Amino acid sequence: MATHGNRRTPERAGARQRVTAGRAELVPDPARPHGWTLLADGVPQSYVDLADPEYLEFGYVKLIARALSSWARSGVPERVLHLGGGGLTVPRLAARWWPDVAQVVVELDGELIAMVRRELPPERPLEIVVGDAREAVERAATEGYDVIVADAFSGAAMPGHLGTVEFARQLRRILRPDGLLIMNVTDVPPMAFTRVQVATVAAAFAEVGLLGDQAVVRGRRAGNVIVLAGRVPPLRMSRDERLLREGELVVFSSGARPRMDAKR
Template identity: 75%
Template sequence: MATHGNRRTPGGVTELVPDPARARGWTLLVDGVPQSYVDLADPEHLEFPYVALIARSLRAWARTAVPGSVLHLGGGALTVPRLAARWWPAAAQTVVEIDRELVDLVLREIPPAQPVEIVVGDARQTVETTPDARYDVIVADVFNGAATPPHLGTVEYARELRRVLRPGGLLVMNVTDVPPMAATRIQVATVAAAFAEVGLLGEVPVLRGRRAGNVIVLAGSVPVVRTGRGERLLREGELVVFSSGTRPRTDANP
């Protein structure tokens, strides 16, 4: 079974399936693979563990700041934008999603309760045309199959993300990987080449390369995230050890 959170290329069969256990719960499937879950009655109900990690990261950062603007790269069923709207109703939110059919389905069947700007297009192209210091928070959750598209995993792109992030802001990036976590080590080294402060949040068995799963790369003003049993937030020396000897990915060597 594919890891929750994977997004396929546009053109797959996209459907919304009601949750029999929750009256207003919906699962977004693409080619039969779960992509997103949303409870329209309770945006804080998060079915996918990696989304809960994202939510805790955002909540931890917001202990000392309230975001005025949030950029979501990858839309899905708009799970995180709905949650952010619950927590920070005054925040302006922009969602970039490349799959127009997916966007049309979500907006038609389960539209968000509060307005969200939707941009149908490529994440990198959108970021590159964004003014400096535009967003307080960036949530990146874009996949092609089970991997981040190569052009969204380079130092040059990470520098663009840093450029559009305001001082004191937070980048939250979902990464899915399999043992021995080679892709995650490259992604950490790549982000660290653009940001002075980086963290890696996830379940210990995944971080140690014992099983496949999702981890969250944090950059910018990385907060102290409260971890649950069996979870770790790697920072500074631990993170250096984690990615030791790994070269960042560049546009010239994707």
């Protein structure tokens, strides 16, 4: 029997609008009554199911969620920092899992985050900071967060000032000793950017891992991978996934130089 799908219309006020970074649009999912895709300049950026925050459409978000849940087996997070807001998919999930968790979301595009909060309001309050992720991190208190989810992009790329050793050291400073950094990275074969990013994070953290689809990690196709740092938890892998740690990760990033801030 066919589903009636989502009958809310994107033509209503606010569902399409110009934002700081371009044009944002909310498109209803015809297969899920409460599902929405957030598009930025026509490219899918986030997926949200208002009735079921645990339904995750994008593969890389599923990897983030698995890392979160695996880390939390030894304790519930009290404070989580999200660098990059988008549709607030991961903050909604964390709020569903841990209703008392305090969450801060830093999003550069104030018009985008205002649209998301208005059209797809989260079920629990979030602290939203409109501004640059690096500036917010540099102002944050030392050891102030249990988990940091770094998912900030300018178009399809991580902003350069968020991919340096100096920034990674700031992330380590504000992360609690047993905390977890989860960083989303998108790349294309032969994964040169990811190799540099792994080396960059490893220059600041003693323990680092790389999680992703096996074909992406091996440089056979483009996609997203997740850099983990801090207390990297054991994760159960499917046959199509890889988690590189220790020696395997050293081999993966061999020859890659950590990226430093540009000299001024």
